[in-house]
Amino acid sequence: MSEQNNPYGAPTTGHLWDDNLAELTNQPPKWWMIGLHASWILVLLYGIVYPMWPWFGGATQGLMGWTQIGEYKQDMAAIQSVRAQYEDKLPGMSASAILADSELSEYVVRSAKVLFGDNCAACHGGGGQGNPGYPNLVDDDWLYGGDIDAIVATVTNGRMGMMPAKAGVAMTEAEIDQLAAAVAKGEPTSSPLFMEKACFACHGMDGKGMHALGAPNLTDAIWRFGDGSVESVKYTITHGVNDPADPQTRNAVMPKFGDRLNETDIKKLAVYVSKLGAN
Amino acid sequence: MNDQVDKQAHADELYAESHHWHVNTGNETIHAKRMPGRFRNLKWAAAAVWLLFFMGPYLRWGDRQAVLFDIPGRQFHIFGITILPQDVWMLSLVLLFFAILLAVVTSIAGRVFCGYFCFQTVWTDVFTWIEEKLEGTPQKRRKLEEAPWDFTKIRIKVIKHTLWILIGALTGISFTLWFGDAFEMWQGYLTLNAGAMAWGSVAVFTFFTYLFAGHMREQVCFWLCPYARIQGVMYDKETILPAYDFKRGEQRGKLKKGQIEEGKGDCIDCGQCVAVCPTGIDIRYGQQEGCITCALCLDACDSVMDKIGRPRGLIRYASMDELEGKPALKMFQRPRVLVYLTILTLALAGIIYGLFNLSGIEVKVLHERQPLYVLQSDGSIQNKYSVKILNKTPQDQQIRLVVEGLPNLSISGGEGSLIANKGRITSYTVFVRVPRGSLKAESTPITFRVEAEGSEELSSSYTSMFIGPRP
Numbered sequence: 001m002s003e004q005n006n007p008y009g010a011p012t013t014g015h016l017w018d019d020n021l022a023e024l025t026n027q028p029p030k031w032w033m034i035g036l037h038a039s040w041i042l043v044l045l046y047g048i049v050y051p052m053w054p055w056f057g058g059a060t061q062g063l064m065g066w067t068q069i070g071e072y073k074q075d076m077a078a079i080q081s082v083r084a085q086y087e088d089k090l091p092g093m094s095a096s097a098i099l100a101d102s103e104l105s106e107y108v109v110r111s112a113k114v115l116f117g118d119n120c121a122a123c124h125g126g127g128g129q130g131n132p133g134y135p136n137l138v139d140d141d142w143l144y145g146g147d148i149d150a151i152v153a154t155v156t157n158g159r160m161g162m163m164p165a166k167a168g169v170a171m172t173e174a175e176i177d178q179l180a181a182a183v184a185k186g187e188p189t190s191s192p193l194f195m196e197k198a199c200f201a202c203h204g205m206d207g208k209g210m211h212a213l214g215a216p217n218l219t220d221a222i223w224r225f226g227d228g229s230v231e232s233v234k235y236t237i238t239h240g241v242n243d244p245a246d247p248q249t250r251n252a253v254m255p256k257f258g259d260r261l262n263e264t265d266i267k268k269l270a271v272y273v274s275k276l277g278a279n
Numbered sequence: 280m281n282d283q284v285d286k287q288a289h290a291d292e293l294y295a296e297s298h299h300w301h302v303n304t305g306n307e308t309i310h311a312k313r314m315p316g317r318f319r320n321l322k323w324a325a326a327a328v329w330l331l332f333f334m335g336p337y338l339r340w341g342d343r344q345a346v347l348f349d350i351p352g353r354q355f356h357i358f359g360i361t362i363l364p365q366d367v368w369m370l371s372l373v374l375l376f377f378a379i380l381l382a383v384v385t386s387i388a389g390r391v392f393c394g395y396f397c398f399q400t401v402w403t404d405v406f407t408w409i410e411e412k413l414e415g416t417p418q419k420r421r422k423l424e425e426a427p428w429d430f431t432k433i434r435i436k437v438i439k440h441t442l443w444i445l446i447g448a449l450t451g452i453s454f455t456l457w458f459g460d461a462f463e464m465w466q467g468y469l470t471l472n473a474g475a476m477a478w479g480s481v482a483v484f485t486f487f488t489y490l491f492a493g494h495m496r497e498q499v500c501f502w503l504c505p506y507a508r509i510q511g512v513m514y515d516k517e518t519i520l521p522a523y524d525f526k527r528g529e530q531r532g533k534l535k536k537g538q539i540e541e542g543k544g545d546c547i548d549c550g551q552c553v554a555v556c557p558t559g560i561d562i563r564y565g566q567q568e569g570c571i572t573c574a575l576c577l578d579a580c581d582s583v584m585d586k587i588g589r590p591r592g593l594i595r596y597a598s599m600d601e602l603e604g605k606p607a608l609k610m611f612q613r614p615r616v617l618v619y620l621t622i623l624t625l626a627l628a629g630i631i632y633g634l635f636n637l638s639g640i641e642v643k644v645l646h647e648r649q650p651l652y653v654l655q656s657d658g659s660i661q662n663k664y665s666v667k668i669l670n671k672t673p674q675d676q677q678i679r680l681v682v683e684g685l686p687n688l689s690i691s692g693g694e695g696s697l698i699a700n701k702g703r704i705t706s707y708t709v710f711v712r713v714p715r716g717s718l719k720a721e722s723t724p725i726t727f728r729v730e731a732e733g734s735e736e737l738s739s740s741y742t743s744m745f746i747g748p749r750p
């Protein structure tokens with residue numbers, strides 16, 4: 001039987017177990033040996049070409065001087081070089097000139113998404129859709145004006161509008177009710193209180209707001225705070241906006257980005273924002 | 280005592296059988312004899328299909344290569360047709376078609392692909408043909424292998440391996456030519472200026488052609504090729520294959536005095552069928568996985584039968600059923616064949632449909648999700664879309680965009696004539712605004728239609744949704 005186990009008569013260790021079991025001592029197949037030697041040679045070569053062996057002050061350098069961070073930097077440089085043709089132009093141009101250039105504004109719209117996400121989206125939402133208490137940037141209503149320079153100014157210097165609680169003067173419950181009802185209807189001027197309490201000073205004679213002060217248009221369909229219900233209008237009139245004297249006042253602060261972002265980034269953001277809606 | 284003898288007899292029988300079961304693991308090189316014959320000619324004719332592979336890249340169509348798989352440009356040109364990534368669903372149908380074609384052919388007539396068309400067997404055939412021209416018949420070749428290394432042997436071997444490597448290189452180069460302009464690429468190769476990708480492909484092809492067709496040969500079919508196994512399971516008893524008619528052939532025995540001995544079958548055990556087999560198997564043991572159904576043993580046996588005056592076809596294309604004397608099922612009654620043919624037809628129909636409906640222009644519209652809609656100061660509702668216009672024609676096109684589906688809608692960002700750049704996607708951001716009163720539901724389908732100015736037949740439309748607040 002044992003000869004059937006060893007048809008080619010390979011050399012054995014000489015010991016027999018259970019009559020016919022022997023351990024062969026022949027070499028593994030040639031291809032296997034080639035694979036074995038090729039493997040360790042490869043490891044050795046790898047260790048020469050790439051940093052691998054622990055050495056004084058870290059590890060051997062490797063013949064090619066390859067490092068992970070180096071590769072990362074190379075990749076980054078490749079991206080920069082693609083972007084350079086656009087990026088190089090941006091610092092020398094005004095935001096409105098960038099907006100007017102269709103190619104550049106397209107580039108900005110695509111590349112400033114990250115910038116917007118990092119700096120603006122926390123309050124204004126990922127798509128600029130706004131959040132309760134934070135203005136929507138996609139619609140066509142702008143507190144401080146929607147032209148590009150106004151947007152640049154807003155981002156650079158921040159904004160903080162102010163509406164005194166109870167119009168800065170005393171207002172009775174009944175007065176507030178009456179005024180709020182008119183405002184919620186979208187017809188603020190229909191209430192005589194609009195003139196009496198000097199609302200017009202900021203919101204305009206026609207109630208359409210004033211960009212210079214960031215006073216919103218009270219006649220359109222868009223509401224700065226809440227949903228435009230009588231309740232929410234009453235709250236705004238009662239407690240005002242950013243009124244330091246009223247602890248329950250509505251907060252509305254757009255922080256200043258002029259000291260956080262460089263001018264080019266601000267221009268990019270302005271272009272991005274102004275392209276968000278149809279404007 | 281008797282019992283022991285009996286056991287030994289049983290075991291001996293098994294050993295004898297296992298002895299026959301010789302699997303060729305590549306320890307020895309198969310030197311197959313070449314014999315002329317019908318199937319030999321058929322095999323050459325089938326192999327000639329591969330000339331297309333070598334010559335195809337030089338065909339021109341207008342000012343470009345007729346068939347060009349432009350990977351960096353992400354487009355395939357096949358004569359007048361340009362296929363962009365958006366059309367690759369057709370490619371999957373093409374692959375399906377060929378997969379099923381392989382299945383149906385294999386089910387009907389065995390490994391026709393292996394035997395006649397497969398690059399492994401065709402290239403091996405050519406390589407061994409060269410070998411025979413240089414080194415002579417199988418006997419001489421075996422002798423040469425054992426002969427000491429003298430000048431003649433070295434000369435012959437060097438010429439042979441050089442030719443093999445050259446064929447490998449030409450194979451590799453021809454392959455790459457399908458992916459770039461053939462003439463420019465040749466220029467690159469000849470001036471040693473080709474790209475790294477090209478050199479790499481050529482090197483890989485050269486190496487593997489040389490290794491597979493020159494050295495590994497049938498071992499590739501035995502141990503590497505998945506098709507060998509896949510095709511094997513597609514056989515059934517109705518599949519016609521090169522087969523040895525055991526009823527007619529057995530008992531085999533040597534020819535004595537020019538006569539087949541009384542009571543013996545037609546096989547005279549001359550071993551020719553084994554001698555010519557490129558995979559080195561003996562078909563007389565029945566169908567086996569090593570058989571690539573090249574039918575060369577048919578030629579061999581037929582020529583022997585002719586010589587001894589017996590009818591041809593001791594080895595012939597026959598189904599298992601036929602050999603066992605069972606009635607053969609008609610081809611179109613076999614469920615396997617019918618299923619395969621149905622799939623084949625469907626895939627083909629899909630490809631033809633696709634080719635005839637390759638439109639020059641395609642529009643896709645993505646609705647902005649964040650926010651879904653925007654309330655404007657006049658109370659109207661605005662949705663934002665990104666409209667992607669794919670222009671597959673060879674020129675830039677002036678496009679007009681029409682949006683329909685809601686009363687009183689107005690658009691901005693897509694008015695007037697838009698440019699669709701040739702051979703790629705141009706995308707536009709389009710705002711659609713609708714008075715709130717027009718909206719009767721939270722979402723309403725609206726259609727975007729693009730039309731090339733001046734050529735009406737270039738148009739495409741896409742239906743998207745207009746989303747608003749709950750009315």
Ligand code: SF4
Binds near residue numbers: 548551553580584594
């Ligand atoms: S070639 Fe034909 S006759 Fe000769 S051994 Fe083979 S089967 Fe028999």
Ligand code: SF4
Binds near residue numbers: 559561
């Ligand atoms: S047995 Fe015959 S058909 Fe099969 S591979 Fe060998 S020669 Fe070809």
